[in-house]
Amino acid sequence: MSQKIITILGQTIEPGKSYEVDFDVAKLHTASSINVPIIIERSKKPGPTVLFTAGIHGDEVNGVEIVRQLIAKGINKPKCGTTICIPVINIFGFINLSREFPDGRDLNRVFPGLKNGSLASRVAYKLVNDVMKEADYVLDFHTGGAGRFNAPQVRIAQGSTRLNELARIFGAPFVLYSKNLKKSFRITAYKAGITMLLFEGGKSHHIDVNITNTGVNGAKRVMHSLGMLGSKFKVSKPKKESVFITASKWQRANFSGMFKASVEVGTKVKKDDILGNITDPYGKFNHFVRATSTGYIINANESPIVYQGDALFHITSRVKPHS
Incomplete structure (x- = not known):
């Protein structure tokens, strides 16, 4: 079996070699160059x-930390095949710890992008046509946003035996079936015939050791299953089998006020269990938030202030039995 020719951003990637290629899209408004x-x-x-x-x-720095560790520990050096690591795609947002690009666009809603489109659209286009085209698999790391902490979870669309198998191998505590969103990185990979696992864990502006370890260990397991993981690295089995979630719903605040959760993300709760409380600043009001259904808490709002209607907890409503 001969090695196929791989070209990344115009650079031919030869077997047995290491490369660092600059993903150069645009300069800052100060005329300073940014090379990713x-x-x-x-x-x-x-x-x-x-x-x-x-x-x-x-602003999703925990995902950046996971890919950084894959590089720093040498996990990305494969026994066979090729790894491509991009720790920070939205470097413009990363500089300011903001979710969007300077043009206000969400990069994950402009794929596959346009060669002469907006800044975000140009980055998406270059990523798809000059990098992703060479991939057989993509592991994309994300975190929760807006102060909401996600339990470590892999998100995949239903209906793919291969995705189910890889998600189980990755070994995150939860696997959430979710549709491929229009103009997302994930649906672009799907249309290109590339297998993608999307990992979510933790929250924006925050690095959590448990989330990082889950992401790194999951990546190692996937590489091991593909015969790529170096022999010096050990592969640990997940503590528990992944829970595959087929349905879930948000529980929202009935009142505005100061909010404090009293259950940990990942916990299984029963209907009417106390999940937290909402108070006013003056000590006159204390409302206990009770679970409206039985299920696992896969996301919790960690904002100290909430308004009526805000999402507080994401709770599973239906899970797939272990096979």
């Missing part, structure tokens, strides 16, 4: 190509 390094490792032995990405949203 893409770290590529290619084995002499043929095998699949896996693309690790993070920072599509600039």
Whole structure:
């Protein structure tokens, strides 16, 4: 089996070599150049190509930390095949720790992009046509936003045996079936015939050790299953089998006020269990938030102030039995 030719941003990637290629899209308004390094490792032995990405949203630093660790620990150096690591895609947002691009657009809603479109659209176009085209698999790392903490979870669309298998191998505590959103990175990969796992965990502006470890260990398991993981790395089994979620719903605040959750993300709760409380600043009001249904808490609002109607908890309503 011969090695196929791989080209990233015009650079031919030869077997058995390491590369750092600059993802150069645009300069800052100060005329300063911004080069986003893409770290590529290619084995002499043929095998699949896996693309690790993070920072599509600039404030999701925990995903960046996961890919950083894959590089720093040498996990990205494959026994066979090729790995491509992009720790920060939205470098403009990352500089300011903001979710969007300077043009106000969400990068994950403009794929596959346009060559001469908006700034975000140009980045999407270049990523798809000059990088992602070479990948067989993509692992894309995200976090919760707007002060909401996500339990570590893999998100996939229903109906794919291969995605189910890979999600189980990754070993996150939860696997959430969710549709491929229009103009997202995930649906673009799907249309290109590329297998993608989207990992969500933690919250924006925050690095959590448990979330990081879950992401790194999941990446190692996937690489191991593909025969790519270096022999010096150990693969741990997940503590529990992944819970596959087929339906879930948000529980919202009935009152405005100061909010404090009293249950941990990932906990299974029963209907009417106390999940937290909403108070006023003057000590006159204290409302206990009770679970409206039985299920796992897969996301919790960690904002100290909430308004009536705000999402407080994301609770599973239906899970798939273990096979």
